Amino acid sequence: MNPLPKPSAPSSLAGAAEGLWFNPHVAALPVYNAGLSVSAARAISGHQDIARLGSNENPHGCSPDVLRALSGAAFEPWRYSDPVCTDLRAALSRHTGVPAQEIVVGNGSEEMIAAVSRAFLTVDSTAVTVVRSFGLHEIEPLAIGAKVIKVPMTADMGFDVAGLERALAAKPQILLLSSPWNPVGSALSLEDLMRIAKACSPSTLFMLDEAYFEFAAPDVPNGIEVLRASGIAHVVLRSFSKAYGLAGLRVGFAACSNPEIARVVAAAKTPFNVNLAAQIGAIAALGDDAWMKDTVQRIRAERERTRAGLTAIGLKPAPSYANHLFFDCGTDAGDLGIKLLQDGIIVKAWRERGYETFLRASTGLPQENDRIVASLKKHLNR
Numbered sequence: 001m002n003p004l005p006k007p008s009a010p011s012s013l014a015g016a017a018e019g020l021w022f023n024p025h026v027a028a029l030p031v032y033n034a035g036l037s038v039s040a041a042r043a044i045s046g047h048q049d050i051a052r053l054g055s056n057e058n059p060h061g062c063s064p065d066v067l068r069a070l071s072g073a074a075f076e077p078w079r080y081s082d083p084v085c086t087d088l089r090a091a092l093s094r095h096t097g098v099p100a101q102e103i104v105v106g107n108g109s110e111e112m113i114a115a116v117s118r119a120f121l122t123v124d125s126t127a128v129t130v131v132r133s134f135g136l137h138e139i140e141p142l143a144i145g146a147k148v149i150k151v152p153m154t155a156d157m158g159f160d161v162a163g164l165e166r167a168l169a170a171k172p173q174i175l176l177l178s179s180p181w182n183p184v185g186s187a188l189s190l191e192d193l194m195r196i197a198k199a200c201s202p203s204t205l206f207m208l209d210e211a212y213f214e215f216a217a218p219d220v221p222n223g224i225e226v227l228r229a230s231g232i233a234h235v236v237l238r239s240f241s242k243a244y245g246l247a248g249l250r251v252g253f254a255a256c257s258n259p260e261i262a263r264v265v266a267a268a269k270t271p272f273n274v275n276l277a278a279q280i281g282a283i284a285a286l287g288d289d290a291w292m293k294d295t296v297q298r299i300r301a302e303r304e305r306t307r308a309g310l311t312a313i314g315l316k317p318a319p320s321y322a323n324h325l326f327f328d329c330g331t332d333a334g335d336l337g338i339k340l341l342q343d344g345i346i347v348k349a350w351r352e353r354g355y356e357t358f359l360r361a362s363t364g365l366p367q368e369n370d371r372i373v374a375s376l377k378k379h380l381n382r
Contacts, residue, residue, distance in 0.1 A: 185320025
């Protein structure tokens with residue numbers, strides 16, 4: 001086998017890094033657009049009261065039960081966490097109906113995207129996703145050296161199901177798809193989800209990312225239930241970062257279609273990957289479903305009120321089942337994002353090629369949502 005070509009060191013690494021060999025797949029990766037921290041936003045804008053609308057967090061925080069659990073005797077930060085998350089997987093099994101041996105818990109569902117990619121892709125294998133996409137659905141396969149086929153969204157900001165069927169006819173190793181869709185907010189109907197599942201060959205793993213599922217239920221199909229009934233090989237991802245308000249603890253999970261898939265995904269993660277605070281917090285969050293459902297309803301109502309405000313100034317947000325809105329602002333989104341930041345508002349300007357005029361804004365508290373509508377009206381001269 002011919003050795004991989006040796007890439008040159010980036011100019012910023014000249015000197016001490018001169019002569020080092022870089023994995024070309026990793027060295028060429030695009031930078032993940034992780035957004036701006038509140039401390040950086042304060043330093044740049046001069047504002048202390050920052051509207052954090054860039055990372056799709058829960059503006060209401062987390063259940064009080066989580067904070068109580070983390071202040072209890074069970075939280076011993078000097079001890080290692082359970083490497084296989086026994087208690088949390090049991091709680092998730094009761095919550096989802098998926099057997100515990102088919103659940104893998106990760107340091108956020110983002111780690112599960114990386115683990116699935118490592119477990120099922122090799123150099124020159126193929127992954128299919130969509131564009132506009134969640135960045136890691138492309139970055140993690142590229143890091144393995146896989147080819148990524150991207151199916152564009154439709155003109156009305158929905159899934160091109162026929163285009164996905166055509167891409168799946170080539171029997172890629174993985175399909176990576178989110179519903180509700182980050183960044184767009186659209187969700188697959190039951191009919192469309194079943195069409196896509198049927199188009200997957202036995203050699204294709206369907207990874208369905210449902211990080212925003214709680215904001216869409218019961219209006220959209222439950223991917224865990226639908227895909228288990230379909231009989232295809234699959235992994236469904238869920239997160240505690242959004243609806244449950246545990247973004248800072250980093251915990252998510254993969255519900256796999258059989259124990260062997262779960263075993264291989266687990267083998268692709270690091271040991272002790274989910275810290276003790278995250279395990280305790282997630283179990284407590286699952287136990288207070290009423291808190292989660294109440295905040296989800298409030299966020300959904302605010303999302304639609306904000307949509308009406310944006311529509312009133314001539315913008316057209318995509319239909320959203322998530323906790324964010326995605327819209328074409330008609331001008332360079334990076335420049336507009338800087339102007340919003342100067343007003344103390346963090347948003348995410350989309351950077352994918354061809355979509356440089358789109359912004360994604362999280363749904364915040366009412367006063368934060370009013371701020372972004374007013375700021376956009378000012379800067380867009382609406």
